[in-house]
Amino acid sequence: EPEVTQTPSHQVTQMGQEVILRCVPISNHLYFYWYRQILGQKVEFLVSFYNNEISEKSEIFDDQFSVERPDGSNFTLKIRSTKLEDSAMYFCASSEVDRPNQPQHFGDGTRLSIL
Amino acid sequence: KQEVTQIPAALSVPEGENLVLNCSFTDSAIYNLQWFRQDPGKGLTSLLLIQSSQREQTSGRLNASLDKSSGRSTLYIAASQPGDSATYLCAVTAGGYNKLIFGAGTRLAVHP
Numbered sequence: 685e686p687e688v689t690q691t692p693s694h695q696v697t698q699m700g701q702e703v704i705l706r707c708v709p710i711s712n713h714l715y716f717y718w719y720r721q722i723l724g725q726k727v728e729f730l731v732s733f734y735n736n737e738i739s740e741k742s743e744i745f746d747d748q749f750s751v752e753r754p755d756g757s758n759f760t761l762k763i764r765s766t767k768l769e770d771s772a773m774y775f776c777a778s779s780e781v782d783r784p785n786q787p788q789h790f791g792d793g794t795r796l797s798i799l
Numbered sequence: 800k801q802e803v804t805q806i807p808a809a810l811s812v813p814e815g816e817n818l819v820l821n822c823s824f825t826d827s828a829i830y831n832l833q834w835f836r837q838d839p840g841k842g843l844t845s846l847l848l849i850q851s852s853q854r855e856q857t858s859g860r861l862n863a864s865l866d867k868s869s870g871r872s873t874l875y876i877a878a879s880q881p882g883d884s885a886t887y888l889c890a891v892t893a894g895g896y897n898k899l900i901f902g903a904g905t906r907l908a909v910h911p
Contacts, residue, residue, distance in 0.1 A: 715897060725903075727890070727901040729899060775842060777843075777899075790843040790845070793842050
């Protein structure tokens with residue numbers, strides 16, 4: 685069964701450094717998402733992306749965050765200047781179309797640790 | 800603002816029991832509701848999706864129901880097994896673009 689893949693599985697970065705998290709969504713999917721889960725807390729929506737532009741973003745997704753689909757397969761999340769509070773598990777998800785019967789499929793996540 | 804609550808936060812049962820996990824949401828104007836399973840340190844596996852027009856969905860030993868008007872969903876697990884041990888998350892979508900709003904999850908332990 686096709687799956688969403690995320691790399692790396694674990695990223696350790698010094699505070700203030702830039703980090704790029706990578707995702708390869710399922711190939712025929714059109715909608716892409718990033719979520720994060722701080723340890724012990726709920727999974728939180730960050731951003732959705734469709735047709736090469738952001739369709740919705742949360743309050744968390746400030747100017748330090750950006751997303752890009754640099755080619756036909758990758759979807760990336762960049763954090764420009766990382767803070768300690770950015771430490772979390774980051775999940776990428778994709779869905780085929782924007783219909784109520786279509787589930788979102790999640791990757792295994794990237795654990796981001798800011799030192 | 801949509802809020803999703805899951806009860807209980809944790810549950811420990813002996814193998815073979817039938818069990819019910821509860822999810823409630825504050826705004827009934829949802830697009831659909833998904834139940835996920837999360838193993839420690841892993842991603843989210845979609846178990847069941849119920850559209851807002853549906854009342855229930857079944858997959859194997861899992862059955863999920865939805866009562867949109869009262870803002871509730873239940874996940875029923877029949878004949879639980881140790882392999883069912885995981886955290887179960889409920890999430891709803893509202894509005895366009897399918898943004899998921901998650902509950903905090905129920906951590907399930909099934910012991911032999």
